[in-house]
Amino acid sequence: MKKLNIYLLFLISTQFIFSQVRTVKELATNWKFQKGENITAYQTNFDDSKWETVTVPHDWAIYGPFDKEIDKQHVAIVQNGEQVASEKTGRTGALPHIGTAWYRNTFTLPQYEKGKKVMLLFEGAMSEPKVYLNGKKVGEWAYGYSYFYFDISEDIKEGENTLAVQLSNKEFASRWYPGAGLYRKVSVIVKNKTSINQWGTTITTPIINKEMAKVNIKTNVSGENIHLLTTILNAEGEEVASQKTNTKFGDEFVQNIKVNTPNRWSPKNPYLYTAKTQLYEDDILKDEVLTRFGIREIKYEADKGFSLNGEITKFKGVCLHHDLGPLGTAVNKAALRRQLTILKDMGCNAIRSSHNMPSLEQLELCDEMGFLFLAESFDEWAVPKVKNGYNRFFNEYAEKDIINLVKATKNHPSIVMWSSGNEVPDQWGTAGVKRAKWLQDIFHREDPTRPVTVGMDQVKATIESGFGALLDVPGLNYRVHLYEEAYEKFPQGFILGSETASTVSSRGIYKFPVVQENMKQYDDFQSSSYDLEACSWSNVPDEDFVLQDDKPWVIGEFVWTGFDYLGEPTPYDKSWPSRSSYFGINDLAGLPKDRYYLYRSRWNTTDETLHILPHWNWEGREGETTPVFVYTNYNKAELFVNGKSMGIQEKNTATPQNRYRLMWMDVKYEPGTLKVVALNNEGKPVAEKEVKTAGKPYKIVLSPDRKTIKADGKDLSYVTVSVVDKNGIECPTAINQLKFKVSGSGIYRAACNGDATSLELFHLPTMKLFSGKLVVTVQSKTELGDIHLKVTGKGLKSATVELNTVN
Numbered sequence: 001m002k003k004l005n006i007y008l009l010f011l012i013s014t015q016f017i018f019s020q021v022r023t024v025k026e027l028a029t030n031w032k033f034q035k036g037e038n039i040t041a042y043q044t045n046f047d048d049s050k051w052e053t054v055t056v057p058h059d060w061a062i063y064g065p066f067d068k069e070i071d072k073q074h075v076a077i078v079q080n081g082e083q084v085a086s087e088k089t090g091r092t093g094a095l096p097h098i099g100t101a102w103y104r105n106t107f108t109l110p111q112y113e114k115g116k117k118v119m120l121l122f123e124g125a126m127s128e129p130k131v132y133l134n135g136k137k138v139g140e141w142a143y144g145y146s147y148f149y150f151d152i153s154e155d156i157k158e159g160e161n162t163l164a165v166q167l168s169n170k171e172f173a174s175r176w177y178p179g180a181g182l183y184r185k186v187s188v189i190v191k192n193k194t195s196i197n198q199w200g201t202t203i204t205t206p207i208i209n210k211e212m213a214k215v216n217i218k219t220n221v222s223g224e225n226i227h228l229l230t231t232i233l234n235a236e237g238e239e240v241a242s243q244k245t246n247t248k249f250g251d252e253f254v255q256n257i258k259v260n261t262p263n264r265w266s267p268k269n270p271y272l273y274t275a276k277t278q279l280y281e282d283d284i285l286k287d288e289v290l291t292r293f294g295i296r297e298i299k300y301e302a303d304k305g306f307s308l309n310g311e312i313t314k315f316k317g318v319c320l321h322h323d324l325g326p327l328g329t330a331v332n333k334a335a336l337r338r339q340l341t342i343l344k345d346m347g348c349n350a351i352r353s354s355h356n357m358p359s360l361e362q363l364e365l366c367d368e369m370g371f372l373f374l375a376e377s378f379d380e381w382a383v384p385k386v387k388n389g390y391n392r393f394f395n396e397y398a399e400k401d402i403i404n405l406v407k408a409t410k411n412h413p414s415i416v417m418w419s420s421g422n423e424v425p426d427q428w429g430t431a432g433v434k435r436a437k438w439l440q441d442i443f444h445r446e447d448p449t450r451p452v453t454v455g456m457d458q459v460k461a462t463i464e465s466g467f468g469a470l471l472d473v474p475g476l477n478y479r480v481h482l483y484e485e486a487y488e489k490f491p492q493g494f495i496l497g498s499e500t501a502s503t504v505s506s507r508g509i510y511k512f513p514v515v516q517e518n519m520k521q522y523d524d525f526q527s528s529s530y531d532l533e534a535c536s537w538s539n540v541p542d543e544d545f546v547l548q549d550d551k552p553w554v555i556g557e558f559v560w561t562g563f564d565y566l567g568e569p570t571p572y573d574k575s576w577p578s579r580s581s582y583f584g585i586n587d588l589a590g591l592p593k594d595r596y597y598l599y600r601s602r603w604n605t606t607d608e609t610l611h612i613l614p615h616w617n618w619e620g621r622e623g624e625t626t627p628v629f630v631y632t633n634y635n636k637a638e639l640f641v642n643g644k645s646m647g648i649q650e651k652n653t654a655t656p657q658n659r660y661r662l663m664w665m666d667v668k669y670e671p672g673t674l675k676v677v678a679l680n681n682e683g684k685p686v687a688e689k690e691v692k693t694a695g696k697p698y699k700i701v702l703s704p705d706r707k708t709i710k711a712d713g714k715d716l717s718y719v720t721v722s723v724v725d726k727n728g729i730e731c732p733t734a735i736n737q738l739k740f741k742v743s744g745s746g747i748y749r750a751a752c753n754g755d756a757t758s759l760e761l762f763h764l765p766t767m768k769l770f771s772g773k774l775v776v777t778v779q780s781k782t783e784l785g786d787i788h789l790k791v792t793g794k795g796l797k798s799a800t801v802e803l804n805t806v807n
C-alpha cells in the first residue's frame with residue numbers, strides 16, 4: 001500500500017498539483033491545430049475555432065497518405081559507401097511531415113497569482129519551434145529532439161492565456177522519419193519566486209558499499225534566507241534518511257546523505273529511491289520536488305570493460321529510433337512499455353536512443369524495468385549528412401542541447417553512457433577532432449560521472465587522427481574486421497559495438513536458394529528471414545556474437561535495431577513502394593521476426609528458446625530443397641519431417657553461423673509436420689517444437705497483450721490478429737483483408753502488419769494480413785467500462801475480444 005502511495009505521489013508530481021507550493025499542469029487537451037503558414041496565428045484574438053482539435057503528444061504526419069514524392073532525395077549516401085547520386089524514395093517514411101504548422105492552446109492557471117514564477121516546458125517539438133504567449137514571442141529552439149523551457153513569469157496572466165507554437169520541418173533534413181508536431185509533452189510549472197530551479201536537483205552516489213551509500217545531492221535554488229530539507233524514501237515510501245542544510249554555496253545546496261544497507265539498482269534489480277527536497281524560507285515551505293534515483297556504481301576499465309556494482313556486464317543492447325510504428329512519433333508510455341516488455345523477454349539489457357535525445361517516458365520505464373541506457377545527442381555535427389540537417393544549428397545550439405540533455409536526464413540510473421554523435425562526417429580532419437573534444441568536455445563538465453562515446457564508422461581515419469583515442473569509450477559501428485586493430489591502436493583497452501548487425505529481414509518471408517548475400521533485392525521488395533542478408537557496410541548477427549564471446553575487451557553491442565522504424569528502407573531505398581526499415585529484430589507492428597529468437601537464444605539465459613524456421617506452407621515447392629534453421633539455447637537437436645529423421649545437428653565452430661544456429665541445409669519440402677527435438681549433452685531429448693502445414697484460412701483469432709488497461713485515455717492494448725485453418729493451425733501466408741470495429745470504453749487507434757511495402761494507412765480500420773498476422777492497437781477512453789474489438793474478413797469466421805478498463 002505504501003508503495004502505491006509513493007508511486008501515486010510521483011505520478012501526481014509530474015502531471016498535476018502535488019502540493020500548494022508547486023503545480024505542474026500538462027497541456028494535453030483542447031489544442032487547436034492547423035497545417036500551413038499563417039502570419040497572424042500567434043495573436044491572442046486569432047480565430048482558431050475552425051481548426052482541428054487535437055491532443056498533445058501529437059504527430060501531424062502519421063495519418064498520411066504515403067507518397068513517394070514526399071522528401072524524395074537525389075543523393076549519394078556517402079556513409080553507405082555510395083559515390084553516385086540516385087533517387088531515394090521513402091527515406092523519411094514518405095509521410096507528409098514537411099512544411100509549417102501551428103498549434104494553439106488556451107488555458108488558465110488557477111494557482112497563478114502575480115509574483116509567482118512560471119516555466120513553460122517542452123519535452124520535444126518537431127521542429128524549429130517558435131513560441132508565443134498572449135501574442136508575444138517568448139522563445140524559440142531549433143533541434144526537434146531537445147527538451148527546453150522558457151521562463152514566462154513576465155508574460156503569463158491570471159485568467160485565460162493563449163499559447164501559440166509554430167513548427168516547421170524542412171525537406172532533406174533527416175535520414176529517417178522524424179515525425180512532425182508537438183510529439184512530446186508540453187507543461188506549465190507554477191512555483192514561488194523562492195524555489196528549486198528547473199532541473200536543479202543533481203543526485204550522484206559516489207561511495208557505495210554493502211553497509212552504506214553516500215548520496216550526494218546538489219540543489220540549485222533561487223532565494224535568500226532559505227534552508228533545504230531532503231528526505232530519502234525507499235521504494236516502499238518509507239523514510240530511510242534525511243538532512244537539513246542551511247549553508248548555500250552560491251545558488252547551490254550540497255548535501256551528503258548516508259543511506260544504510262543500500263539496495264543497488266541494476267537491470268535485474270531495478271530498485272528506486274526517491275529524494276524529496278523541500279525548500280524553506282524563514283521556516284515557510286516554498287518548494288518541494290520529488291526525484292527518483294538509483295544507487296549504483298559504474299566503471300569502465302581497460303581489459304575488464306564495463307562493470308555495474310562490481311559485476312562485469314556486457315551490453316546486450318538494441319538501438320531504437322523514436323517512432324512507435326503505426327502511432328508515429330507521438331510519445332505514448334504504454335507503447336514504450338510494450339516495446340521494453342518484448343525486449344526484456346529477449347534478454348536485452350540495454351537501449352541506445354539513436355540518434356537523439358530519448359523521451360523522458362522511455363527513461364522512466366528503463367529505470368523501472370531495468371535497462372541500461374546509452375543516451376545519444378546528435379547524428380550530425382558541423383559537416384552535413386543531409387543538406388538541412390543539424391549542421392545548420394550546430395555552432396549555435398550544440399552546447400545548449402547537450403546541457404539540456406544532461407540536466408533533464410542525469411538522475412536516471414539507467415543512463416550509463418552519453419554519446420555525442422553517430423557516424424559524423426567530422427570524423428575526417430582536425431576540425432572534427434577538436435569538435436569531438438569540445439563536445440566531450442561539455443558532457444564532462446555537466447556530468448563528471450559518465451563516459452562519452454561516439455559511434456564511429458570511419459575507424460581507420462579515427463585511428464590516424466586521434467579522434468578515437470580521445471573518446472572515453474571508443475564505439476565502433478559495424479567494421480567487425482577492424483575491432484582487433486582498433487583495440488590495439490586505441491588506448492582505452494576496450495571497444496564497444498555501438499552499432500552492430502544491420503541484418504535485414506521481413507517477418508515470415510523466406511527466399512530460395514538460401515545464400516548469404518549483402519544488398520540482396522527481390523521483386524517483391526522483401527528480405528529473407530533466413531537472416532543471412534545484410535548491407536554492404538554491415539553483417540549478420542553471428543559475426544558480432546563471435547567478437548562478443550571471444551574478446552573479453554569487447555564490452556557489448558547495440559544491434560541496429562530492436563524494432564523496424566519508419567523510413568530508411570534499405571536495401572529498397574530506390575524502390576517504390578517501400579517506406580520503412582527491414583533492420584528490426586521485431587517488425588514495425590512489434591511482432592518478432594525469426595531473428596528475435598536468435599538473440600533470445602543467447603541473451604535470455606533463464607528461459608528456454610526453441611524456434612524453427614521457415615514456416616511449412618510451400619505449395620509448389622514439393623521435393624525442393626528447403627533448409628530448416630533452429631534457434632535455440634540447446635547445443636544440439638534432431639529434426640524430423642513427417643516422422644523421418646533429417647539427422648542431428650550440433651553447434652560447432654566451422655563458421656559463425658554453425659556456432660549459433662542449427663541448420664539442416666538439405667531438407668526437401670513435403671507438406672505435413674516439421675518437428676525438432678532438442679537434445680542435452682548426453683543426447684537425451686529435453687524439449688520439442690512442431691510446425692505444421694496449414695490448410696485454408698478459416699477463422700480469425702485475437703490475442704491481446706493486455707486485457708485490462710487504464711481508463712486514462714492513453715493506455716493501449718495491442719491485439720495480435722491471426723487466422724487459423726479448420727484444425728486451428730496458423731496460416732503463415734494469409735493476406736486476407738480485415739476490418740476492425742471497436743465499441744464501448746475504447747477507441748480504435750491503429751493497425752500495422754509489418755509489411756514495409758504497404759501503403760495502407762494505420763489509422764483506418766481495415767488492413768491486410770502480412771505473413772498471416774497484424775496487430776490492432778486499441779486505446780482506452782477516460783470512462784470505465786468494457787471495450788469490444790470485433791475483427792471481420794470476407795469468408796472468415798469473425799472474432800471478438802473483450803477488454804476492460806480500470807482506474
Ligand code: GAL
Pocket residue numbers: 079422423457477499502535538560568570
Ligand atoms: C548506420 C547508421 C544508422 C543506420 C544504419 C543502417 O550506419 O548509424 O543510422 O543508417 O547504418 O544500417
